Amino acid sequence: MSTTPKNPAAGRDIVLPQDPARLAVAAKGRLRASKWLLLRRVSQALALVLFLTGPLLGVWIMRGTLASSEILGVVPFTDPLVFVQSLAAGHGLIATAWIGAALLVALYVVFGGRAFCSWVCPVNVLTDGAHRLRVRLGIKQGLQISRSARLWALAAVVAVSALAGSIAWEVVNPVTLLHRELVFGVVFTGSLAWMLIGGVVLFDIFAANRGWCGHLCPVGAAYGLIGTASLTRVSARARDACDQCMACYHVCPEPHVINPALKGGEGETPVILSRDCTNCGRCIDICHRDVFAFTHRFDHRTVEPANDTEPKSRPAAPAAAE
Amino acid sequence: MTTRKGTGQGGPSRRAMLTGTAKAVGVAAVFGLGLHTIVAGQATVKAAQALRPPGALADERDFLAACTRCGLCVRACPYDTLKLAGVADEAPIGTPFFTARDVPCEMCEDIPCVVACPTGALDHGLTDITKADMGVAVLIDRTTCLNMLGLRCDVCYRVCPLIDEAITLDMRPNTRTGVHAIFEPTVHPDACTGCGKCEKACVLPEAAAIKVLPREVALGSSAEHYRLGWEEKRKHGEALIQDTIDLPDRGYSPDHVESTPSGGLKGFKP
Numbered sequence: 001m002s003t004t005p006k007n008p009a010a011g012r013d014i015v016l017p018q019d020p021a022r023l024a025v026a027a028k029g030r031l032r033a034s035k036w037l038l039l040r041r042v043s044q045a046l047a048l049v050l051f052l053t054g055p056l057l058g059v060w061i062m063r064g065t066l067a068s069s070e071i072l073g074v075v076p077f078t079d080p081l082v083f084v085q086s087l088a089a090g091h092g093l094i095a096t097a098w099i100g101a102a103l104l105v106a107l108y109v110v111f112g113g114r115a116f117c118s119w120v121c122p123v124n125v126l127t128d129g130a131h132r133l134r135v136r137l138g139i140k141q142g143l144q145i146s147r148s149a150r151l152w153a154l155a156a157v158v159a160v161s162a163l164a165g166s167i168a169w170e171v172v173n174p175v176t177l178l179h180r181e182l183v184f185g186v187v188f189t190g191s192l193a194w195m196l197i198g199g200v201v202l203f204d205i206f207a208a209n210r211g212w213c214g215h216l217c218p219v220g221a222a223y224g225l226i227g228t229a230s231l232t233r234v235s236a237r238a239r240d241a242c243d244q245c246m247a248c249y250h251v252c253p254e255p256h257v258i259n260p261a262l263k264g265g266e267g268e269t270p271v272i273l274s275r276d277c278t279n280c281g282r283c284i285d286i287c288h289r290d291v292f293a294f295t296h297r298f299d300h301r302t303v304e305p306a307n308d309t310e311p312k313s314r315p316a317a318p319a320a321a322e
Numbered sequence: 323m324t325t326r327k328g329t330g331q332g333g334p335s336r337r338a339m340l341t342g343t344a345k346a347v348g349v350a351a352v353f354g355l356g357l358h359t360i361v362a363g364q365a366t367v368k369a370a371q372a373l374r375p376p377g378a379l380a381d382e383r384d385f386l387a388a389c390t391r392c393g394l395c396v397r398a399c400p401y402d403t404l405k406l407a408g409v410a411d412e413a414p415i416g417t418p419f420f421t422a423r424d425v426p427c428e429m430c431e432d433i434p435c436v437v438a439c440p441t442g443a444l445d446h447g448l449t450d451i452t453k454a455d456m457g458v459a460v461l462i463d464r465t466t467c468l469n470m471l472g473l474r475c476d477v478c479y480r481v482c483p484l485i486d487e488a489i490t491l492d493m494r495p496n497t498r499t500g501v502h503a504i505f506e507p508t509v510h511p512d513a514c515t516g517c518g519k520c521e522k523a524c525v526l527p528e529a530a531a532i533k534v535l536p537r538e539v540a541l542g543s544s545a546e547h548y549r550l551g552w553e554e555k556r557k558h559g560e561a562l563i564q565d566t567i568d569l570p571d572r573g574y575s576p577d578h579v580e581s582t583p584s585g586g587l588k589g590f591k592p
Contacts, residue, residue, distance in 0.1 A: 054397070068392030068440045076440050082390045086441060089387035094442035097390075146342040152350030160354050164361045166386040170416060171361050176391065180416055184393055184406050193409060 020250035023288035033288075036281030043119045051183045066120070066179045067170060068100060076100035079176075081154075081222035085161040085169060105226055112279035113227020117213055117220045118253070119279070122178045123200065127213045130204035131253075143208040147256070147276075150221035157218045174200050174212075175219050210253050227275040233297045234283060236262040236270045240304065241289040248283040248292070258283065262291070269300040364414040372413035373420050373516065373534060375404055376427065376454035377436040377444040380537075388443035391416030398438035401428045420456075422518025422534045427456060429483050429517050452484060457516030458540040459489070459509045459532055467531035469505050472496045478507050478520035478532045487513040489520065507532065511541055 024033035031038075051069070054060035063070050068078045078093075078100030086093055108116060117124055160168040170176060177193045200212045213220055236242070239262050248262070249255045257274035264270060284292040375395050379385040395418050396404040403425045407413035418435075420427060429451045436444040448454060459478075461467060468475035469491070482489040489507055496502040507520075509532075516534045524530030534540075555561055 063397045064392040064394045067390040091387040096440040146346040149346045152346045156350045156354035160358045165383050166361050168361045170391050
């Protein structure tokens, strides 16, 4: 992405990648311009706190880790990828695991597959930080990783589970390693886990933009597959109000998902249907013209701009949409 | 997909996509090989050393196919016996194990760790904790064990939840004093659950003289190619071969042979 984008509206402020929130903050205030980000951080914190009230305070809400857990000792959860690996490794799981995996799949079909990535996963907090640092350091170079890389990584993980007869990814999975570390505090003695997690952060800062969560993580790929059918989706419903400030592209962890919805022509849905979308809602925050909103995947309505003080013609859809 | 902006019908865009995919497949294959090496290495190197929770699938490979490393068994353990392995521990990372010398298994009758396991890595078929098989106790150091020195410690025997079944005290003469007995703690692997209370209780200051080891480490394989004469005789009800010719014993020809009540030869000293 260029540092000096071709300014579509002459005379307007150019939104620099260093501060994509500037217009939104000016238009809506800092709080509303960070609403979903803050909620997301609260949710990510809860994903730890609910597991920690038990060992720390004796109030057991969630037990276990992100691999398998139970709420209040009743409702079981089992991570779908862990479940699939166990099956591939040749273990017919007992009913609890089947129910637990089905519940999580159902939950993420409702709230968005990769909502796990942006609302629950502890690694996301670190890689978001890594991305901020990368932008601040002005690092532009990086590996170009294929969009399909994470699917191949996912396939490899399942294949290795089958070959080794063991739930393979859990040996090195940064997601559960970090969560287990924080909830059980067991890995402090060895540095391998922290090296892995540190490696992910360094990789995201120096090697590839949004490298881990955005391109490689097989856990995210698995949740992405669930998200193919996810009900909750972001819609660029007021796309007519878009003034091409590009802020959403700057903050989106998966910028390619925006284009078809935001730049779609007449009759094309404004809903972001890509399974890569993490439902993080950052585009909703950052848009100073309130183009985006959460809705469900069947809501194809577009709405007129709410406070369109500067009416302008819709930008032509790029050639790719043809 | 990355290059949908390509203009022609499969010019640079298709080529870029194909090479991109090929790269991704190649990298994924290398990644898979690396992962396989790590996984296989961990399973074999660390398998035989860890004591698993009760009901853990006996084959370590089966266990690692089922255990999600979630820690629910650890949370269920009322005595904080179970731990999740860190990198430096003797079990593959994140899997549950216990160190008997620190906290042994208290053998809860309701076996909450097994009940908590969501995948069956701990076999829910185990409902009687005395049938658990976490390992086997072995009197591993016969030179420091106080009982073997002729003292009456007996602690490992006394604390055994299956006293007189899993551990017995076998008497034999104390040849040092000539008049006392040595009460040798003897573990019976068929009954021992591997709970580790004996190892925990051993009074020696640092390492215990009796230790729980995984079964495959502790035991030799049984000599199935041997027929044990006394077993065969017992099964048959009488000696298998009758009317054997009793040849004279060479080099032993006392003038007068007197039998003992037990059937031996009086005065026989090999």
